[in-house]
Amino acid sequence: MSLQSLLQNAAGQSSSITMTTFLIDIGAALIIGFMIALVHMYKSSYTKSFVVTVAVLPAVVAMVIMIVNGSIGAGIAVAGTFSLVRFRSAPGSAKEIAAVFLAMAAGLACGMGFLLYAFLFVAIILTAILLYSLSKFGSQSNKARTMTVTIPEVLDYTDVFDDLFKKYTDECRLTHMKTSNMGSLFKLTYSLKLKSEAAEKDFVDEIRCRNGNLEIIIHRSIEEGEL
Structure with missing residues (x-):
């Protein structure tokens, strides 16, 4: 054809x-x-x-x-x-x-x-x-957080916050680590789930005391009504 x-x-x-x-x-x-x-x-x-x-x-x-x-x-x-x-x-x-x-x-x-x-x-x-x-189908917990913490190189990043995580979180895992400032600082990224949202400020304050008041960034999950 x-x-x-x-x-x-x-x-x-x-x-x-x-x-x-x-x-x-x-x-x-x-x-x-x-x-x-x-x-x-x-x-x-x-x-x-x-x-x-x-x-x-x-x-x-x-x-x-x-x-x-x-x-x-x-x-x-x-x-x-x-x-x-x-x-x-x-x-x-x-x-x-x-x-x-x-x-x-x-x-x-x-x-x-x-x-x-x-x-x-x-x-x-x-x-x-x-x-x-x-409905709440597929919604993330309001207690879910992504936290980035900067610590000096003298601290052991593998377990430096373990006691605080046990105290304030139900779940926590280290997802990313990078060095900065020519290797003198570590930037650690954690995915965690808080035990209580009311205790978030206390949690951050104790992290600040542990990391020498260096930078801390906390991201919350944002719901946009998507499928």
């Missing part, structure tokens, strides 16, 4: 789409895109450009599928639309990537005329996202 015949077949199949079918499919895709964008904004940090993109993406994908309504054309269109995720200008969070894939899947269904299945699928997935967001 020549390339010319393939193009002619695709053109013939595309011309069979009526204006009514086109408007219904695109309208349904826009409604679904709005639903996905609305749920994505719930308990998430977002930009207007990304939300608008997610809202119109199902309609764009649906249009591509309607135009190339042959089996070969549809395969090329699917590969092309899913490659959009790779070439986003900025790295996205897990929730943003999920929103893009959901929007494209809904657009594919709308473009192929499966409007009821598209609405049903999106409704189920969005309900699951809302339930997961409202």
Whole structure:
């Protein structure tokens, strides 16, 4: 089969789409895109450009599928639309990537005329996202911390804080160590879980006494409402 015949077949199949079918499919895709964008904004940090993109993406994908309504054309269109995720200008969070894939899947269904299945699928997935967001599923403990402590080279970094960790933490492990200031200082990074958040200040004060009041950095886990 020549390339010319393939193009002619695709053109013939595309011309069979009526204006009514086109408007219904695109309208349904826009409604679904709005639903996905609305749920994505719930308990998430977002930009207007990304939300608008997610809202119109199902309609764009649906249009591509309607135009190339042959089996070969549809395969090329699917590969092309899913490659959009790779070439986003900025790295996205897990929730943003999920929103893009959901929007494209809904657009594919709308473009192929499966409007009821598209609405049903999106409704189920969005309900699951809302339930997961409202629950504590996957949330880290509020007592989890990442601590970076600077100590002088005269201290043995392997066990210098062991007694304090037993006193103030339930879990603790040394995850990273590096030298600084031409080897005169050690910078130690620990992943730990406090026994009590109320005792965090006392814990830091005792660390300061032990390390000679050198630099201490504590990071808390930040929840952004992601999947």
